[in-house]
Amino acid sequence: MRFQVLTIGGHAPHPLTGQLDSAADRLAEMVETGVVAEELGFDAYAVGERHAGPFLSSSPTVLLGALAARTTRIRLLTGVTVAAILDPVRVAEDYATVDQLSRGRVELVVGKGAEMGHFDLFGLDESLQWEYQAEKYELLRRLWHEQKVTWEGRFRPPLTDATTLPRPYGDRPPRIWHGSATSLNSPELAAKHGDPLFSANAIQPQAAYIRLIDHYRERFAAYGHDPAGAYVGAGSGGLFIADTTQQAVARFKDFYEARVQQTYKPHLAGKPGYNTPFTTIEDAIADGPHLIGSPQQIIDKILGYHQAYGHDLQSITVDSSGLPLPEQIDQLRRFAEEIAPVVRHAAPTRLWQRAADKERVAEPG
Template identity: 55%
Template sequence: MRFGVMTLIDHVPDARSGRLVSPTERFREVVELAVLAEESGFDAFGVGERHGPPFLSSSPPAVLGAIAARTHRIRLFTTVTVLSTLDPVRVAEDYATVDQLSGGRLELTIGKGNAPEPWALFGRDSSAQYALQEENYELLRRLWSEEKVTWSGSFRPPLTDATTLPRPHQQPPTVWHGSATSERSVELAALWGDPLFAANAIQPVANYAALIDRYRTRWEAYGHDPAAALVGSGGTLYAAADDRTARRQFAPYYETAVAARDVPGNNTPFRTVDEAADLGPAFIGSPARIADKIAEQHRAYGHALQFFSVDTAGLPFARRAEVLRLTAAEVLPQLRHALPDPLDWPDPTETGAAAAPAAEPVR
């Protein structure tokens, strides 16, 4: 199994101290967290996309470009790109640029999104969100795999002999399909033979397992090799030396975040830290407990990639860093040996593809 860290770049006060860092400091934290993730042995770092408060993640390509300049090996994910509201031409250009800057480390995750803000901001009709997602993805695939694309659709002006630049470093980058509840997203992933990323954030594990089972059923129905279906999963993470300490430290952050969440369809039934740890999908506790829970979810999901979020209600950067170090040291090694790894990711430190940090200026 491979492991990653993900962020939506939330910008909220610390639930305990009330301190709110500046936007500049928050962005610096994200880049430093990605550097730490790579140094600690994580395999991927993901930046989500949101266009309303309390998030600062309206421009993932810019953030991932900054991370690409500071890292060598780690895969750079979007978690997720809200493709239903965006122009596929702009997406093709922006993320091909990230792919080139990183030496071919981009992994795009697309989704229709579950926040209301982008529809009005970008002048899109939310009632057409699934049709937009499907059409935009078909065009994006063509723009990345073909040159001189001639195309017409229902939602944007036609193209004639269009070639987007730069071309991706990879031929082409992998696209994952993110889903929290949507069977339409699952269907699209299965249709095209692409990997699926299940949110694993707020619902019971059984709900996500049913979504993943649906993906595998539809994958096989479309004639793909069952062994080739790939699944990723997310999850809130808080690790400490023992379960009691983890729950005591994390409770004010988790419960503040749950109380503040009021987006329809995005509320969790797990209202306390004990409910989240014992009944929900979250990873809260000692390294041993977290490792056991990931293995338990692997039995339900069969996933190849596990992402963790350490962004909760203004948790201080130093504490996020501690959580990642402890997880990398005591959780990841045992699971890497115990769980299969079907992801065939090249190591850019061996191929020479990674961007070199702190390069001398060209003269």
């Protein structure tokens, strides 16, 4: 198993105290957490992209550029790049620039995004979201794999002999994952192109994500790809480690349940993927994707998900816990020292092994 730390740049008042840090402080924390994640031995750090709601992650390329300058080893991912609303030419240019700055450490997770408000913001028709996603992804793929691209589609002007610059680092395109939360569209697109899949695993019951992952693997093989290359990542609802389950409940219950109420979207009630059914901390611990409890309890939950998903990459999030930055860093340290080694040993993977995956990342120095 590989491990990633994810931030989506949440910037809402603390649901119990009302405290809201400045945007500058919050952005600095996001960068600092990525630096610490590298120091602690995590494999990747991911920055989400949101253009609606209380988030500061509208410009992930800027944050990843800052991280490229302050790190040397850790992979820099997105979570997700909202390809459905973006110009593929701009995406190709921006992320190739970060790829050059980081010397080949960038990988994209593309998706249509988790906040419907961004379609209105960008003047786009929400009903065409999957058509946008497929066309724009396929153009991005061509722009990174080819030069002098001639192309014509529905959603942007045609291209004639277009070559985007800079080229990706080493002229080897970054790996592109497909983020999947509720629909079979992303698993199908990933399978078609032989790309890896990243399951949100953030809000819904486990069965909802098993459906997406099983479809992906079935279609991956049907398209003629080697099943050994069908890599899967999985998110988590959030991380809170304590010495015992009882301590975790005592310390985190009020915050967790207040945050559930704060983030509830009444206009999306009943629509999968937007409001968690795990409204109490006891529900979240027993059946939800949150990683809450003792180290052994979290180990058991991740391995349980691995049994169901067969995933290679586990993503964790600490900045949604309401904890100050020093305590978030302590959570990451405990995870790296007490949980990650056990899970790595129990669930080996070929993902990001130099011989298996033709490693793009340059050796430090």
